[in-house]
């Protein structure tokens with residue numbers, strides 16, 4: 646089943662929701678980086694919340710998320726846009742820890758419990774809007790719940806999950822964000838809290854074969870409207886041209902030094918694609934300066 650995202654309104658239109666299935670996206674990230682289970686749970690959760698934040702952007706805008714905790718995974722970076730194109734990686738993807746006391750992948754153990762979340766909204770051209778928020782748990786969903794409450798003043802429930810198979814492939818991944826709109830009544834908020842406290846983990850629900858529509862129904866009964874649905878896919882916007890420009894920025898002296906090598910290999914951190922520049926191509930770049 647393909648990855649997708651739905652968004653809509655529920656509970657007498659007093660809340661808005663985003664729900665996504667990201668199993669293929671997280672598996673694609675795992676394959677490209679040879680990610681180990683605990684690291685993949687962390688990166689997969691960040692990729693999933695970023696996919697939903699991408700859906701919150703206007704046409705043409707993108708969102709860039711950086712989670713910088715004090716754990717061994719280092720920085721987790723993800724970007725997404727409103728078309729559902731997502732990419733993500735972390736400094737150290739080969740990390741695996743024993744399960745935590747709830748028998749779950751120890752995400753906090755690799756992310757750390759202090760640090761910050763940086764969210765950069767690229768509003769096209771040169772306009773960028775940056776907000777930061779502290780890491781409060783290291784489990785990612787709680788950290789973004791805090792981010793939405795403090796940085797965007799929107800009370801939200803965030804659920805994120807990644808289920809890894811015994812052979813380390815991704816069995817199921819997904820998430821939802823439910824945001825309380827200003828006109829919401831106390832009754833609606835209480836109802837919502839009860840439902841969220843009692844629902845199974847989203848990765849379990851997806852692994853059981855539930856569609857996002859099934860999951861939304863478990864949350865809201867029939868009191869919801871889906872406004873939009875779109876595909877989610879791994880997509881990196883790197884290209885050889887972008888790396889040519891990056892090499893040019895290094896300047897003539899650096900490029901002349903490179904002529905001593907057999908070839909120059911550049912690697913995209915996000916997708917692990919390699920771009921090879923031959924000595925003749927480096928010479929062309931020098932000549933163009």
Ligand SMILES: [Zn+2]
Nearest residue numbers: 881883913916
């Ligand atoms: Zn790339």
